[in-house]
Amino acid sequence: FTPDRIRNFSIIAHIDHGKTTLSTKLLSLTGTLPEKIYGKQYLDKLQVEKERGITVKAQTCTMIYRNKEDGKDYLLNLIDTPGHVDFNYEVSRSLMACQGALLVVDAVQGVQAQTMANFYLALDAGLEVIPVINKIDLPTADVNRVKQELKDVFGFHPDDCVLVSAKTGIGIKDILPAVIERIPPPSSEGIKKTFKGLLFDSWFDRFRGVICLVKVVDGQIKRGEQIVAAGSGQVYEVFDCGIMHPEQKTTGALYTGQVGYITPGMKTSKEARVGDTFYIKDHPVEPLPGFQPAKQMVFAGVYPVDSLDYNPLKDSFEKLMLTDSSISISKENSVALGMGFRCGFLGLLHMDVVLQRLEQEYGQIVIATPPTVPYRCLLTSGEEKIISNPAEYPTPDVLDRTFEPMVKGFIVLPTEHFGAIVKLCMDSRGIQQNHETLEGGRIRLTFSFPLAEIVTDFYDNLKRVSSGYASLDYEDNGYAESDVVKVRILLNGEEVDSLSAIVHRSKAQNFARSLVKRLKNVVERQMFQVNIQAAAGGDILSRETISAMRKDVTAKCYGGDITRRRKLLDKQKEGKKRMKSMGCVELSQEGFLKLMKSS
Numbered sequence: 001f002t003p004d005r006i007r008n009f010s011i012i013a014h015i016d017h018g019k020t021t022l023s024t025k026l027l028s029l030t031g032t033l034p035e036k037i038y039g040k041q042y043l044d045k046l047q048v049e050k051e052r053g054i055t056v057k058a059q060t061c062t063m064i065y066r067n068k069e070d071g072k073d074y075l076l077n078l079i080d081t082p083g084h085v086d087f088n089y090e091v092s093r094s095l096m097a098c099q100g101a102l103l104v105v106d107a108v109q110g111v112q113a114q115t116m117a118n119f120y121l122a123l124d125a126g127l128e129v130i131p132v133i134n135k136i137d138l139p140t141a142d143v144n145r146v147k148q149e150l151k152d153v154f155g156f157h158p159d160d161c162v163l164v165s166a167k168t169g170i171g172i173k174d175i176l177p178a179v180i181e182r183i184p185p186p187s188s189e190g191i192k193k194t195f196k197g198l199l200f201d202s203w204f205d206r207f208r209g210v211i212c213l214v215k216v217v218d219g220q221i222k223r224g225e226q227i228v229a230a231g232s233g234q235v236y237e238v239f240d241c242g243i244m245h246p247e248q249k250t251t252g253a254l255y256t257g258q259v260g261y262i263t264p265g266m267k268t269s270k271e272a273r274v275g276d277t278f279y280i281k282d283h284p285v286e287p288l289p290g291f292q293p294a295k296q297m298v299f300a301g302v303y304p305v306d307s308l309d310y311n312p313l314k315d316s317f318e319k320l321m322l323t324d325s326s327i328s329i330s331k332e333n334s335v336a337l338g339m340g341f342r343c344g345f346l347g348l349l350h351m352d353v354v355l356q357r358l359e360q361e362y363g364q365i366v367i368a369t370p371p372t373v374p375y376r377c378l379l380t381s382g383e384e385k386i387i388s389n390p391a392e393y394p395t396p397d398v399l400d401r402t403f404e405p406m407v408k409g410f411i412v413l414p415t416e417h418f419g420a421i422v423k424l425c426m427d428s429r430g431i432q433q434n435h436e437t438l439e440g441g442r443i444r445l446t447f448s449f450p451l452a453e454i455v456t457d458f459y460d461n462l463k464r465v466s467s468g469y470a471s472l473d474y475e476d477n478g479y480a481e482s483d484v485v486k487v488r489i490l491l492n493g494e495e496v497d498s499l500s501a502i503v504h505r506s507k508a509q510n511f512a513r514s515l516v517k518r519l520k521n522v523v524e525r526q527m528f529q530v531n532i533q534a535a536a537g538g539d540i541l542s543r544e545t546i547s548a549m550r551k552d553v554t555a556k557c558y559g560g561d562i563t564r565r566r567k568l569l570d571k572q573k574e575g576k577k578r579m580k581s582m583g584c585v586e587l588s589q590e591g592f593l594k595l596m597k598s599s
């Protein structure tokens with residue numbers, strides 16, 4: 001296949017607008033996927049993805065398609081992208097390998113915050129965008145309104161919209177001819193040059209090691225050749241290469257414009273740095289502009305429920321990180337929880353996904369502390385520190401100023417929810433920056449927010465006050481000085497480090513009151529009185545007391561057969577194991593989880 005018969009494209013959309021359904025349909029239309037596994041939505045591979053119906057890891061597939069127009073076969077490379085704000089970096093990395101994108105918009109919901117965010121990512125990457133209106137089978141579909149919106153917001157001509165139902169298959173046959181006609185082929189200028197490849201994704205395969213997805217920008221690469229990763233200067237041998245059709249299908253070579261995999265015998269996926277350039281050994285080339293590595297925005301302590309499980313948890317993390325290189329971990333010690341890890345995630349959903357994978361794929365049940373964002377602290381000594389663990393927050397005597405990460409948030413909402421949403425934004429310390437009216441009685445607001453406000457329950461609240469109709473997207477917006485304090489929790493005067501939090505001063509009092517109340521509900525009564533206090537600096541912000549338990553003289557005597565008694569004993573043992581002692585106070589795992597969940 002010469003470049004003129006190759007098309008590299010992505011599908012971008014707001015979450016749930018139907019990317020995965022559409023991709024799967026295209027794969028089955030081109031016979032890439034046998035009809036029988038098609039129903040399983042092949043592209044969503046991870047178990048969490050299936051459960052939640054969201055795509056986390058982008059999958060790439062090559063289709064071979066005979067174009068009716070000229071009767072020729074085309075090599076179409078489809079790159080599926082995730083649709084959640086946490087994973088925007090995956091979207092941009094996928095787009096680097098494309099010349100075009102299908103922008104899928106739900107015919108009922110119309111343009112949403114991530115439709116816009118993704119459109120601008122595609123525009124920045126210089127892609128040709130084809131608007132696709134999906135779900136036209138729904139009785140509430142309003143195709144004309146959505147066409148008008150696409151015209152007003154992005155300037156698409158209504159005739160350029162492809163109308164489909166990915167579910168029933170209506171209109172699907174119009175998509176690939178549009179891809180061939182409207183998306184430009186990859187550049188053929190580099191055919192005669194020496195090999196230059198862009199590494200845009202990688203994962204770990206148990207049998208074959210690290211598999212890298214590359215786009216061949218110039219020249220060609222063959223099995224057995226020696227290549228160099230420009231970023232590290234490391235030399236690798238290409239053990240195998242080929243296309244994803246839909247799994248790895250060896251071809252022995254990849255040519256200019258193609259997208260495919262190579263297996264370079266790397267030991268961990270950390271070596272496969274996304275955005276890196278590969279070239280043939282002894283034939284160096286100018287590296288491609290690399291893109292930003294994934295940035296962890298949310299941090300939490302992750303601890304094994306039983307401290308004996310520290311090593312197994314460590315192993316599980318290491319394995320998981322082979323497939324997800326966007327997590328960061330470092331050892332952490334907590335007085336209350338023992339040995340564990342401080343983990344960095346891309347966002348809250350990513351954190352959820354990782355914890356769920358730890359449990360489902362590795363059987364690790366963990367306790368996670370409330371998430372926090374990284375604060376930049378300027379010390380009186382002139383030193384600067386990034387603090388991602390509240391327990392390490394500098395004491396007031398050595399701290400000069402603190403800066404917190406900010407984001408620019410874009411919210412698309414129906415007009416009738418305007419008042420409630422602006423109030424929510426202001427309560428979340430948001431500052432309005434822009435206000436645009438969209439087609440169909442909707443508004444797009446731009447706010448500047450502290451990231452800390454967004455990573456708590458902002459998204460849920462937004463959905464609640466708008467009955468699910470408002471959508472959010474946000475991007476990094478640097479750091480801003482902030483008046484934050486560390487709220488410490490004391491149980492009988494002893495500090496519980498894992499419950500410390502960094503909170504804006506204006507919210508410290510409420511935060512303290514609510515945490516102390518919740519603690520009172522989950523801490524079991526002990527043989528002695530328990531004082532719960534929340535303090536900031538030297539001030540006590542809130543306090544509660546749990547009175548001592550009276551000795552239980554009516555303890556039940558169990559009769560019955562021995563197996564039942566043994567079962568009961570085992571159960572009790574299990575329960576013991578799951579107790580976490582905090583200072584002098586024991587808290588059941590369940591209680592702790594309840595506390596963490598509600599914070």
Ligand code: GTP
Pocket residue numbers: 013014015016017018019020021022053054055082083084134135136137138164165166167168
């Ligand atoms: P993420 O991967 O999470 O970003 O979602 P997605 O955009 O890939 O959406 P997905 O394909 O999972 O579809 C979301 C929901 O819409 C699913 O319940 C689909 O069955 C449904 N759906 C997709 N396309 C159509 C369609 O054309 N008509 C109807 N009625 N439902 C559709």
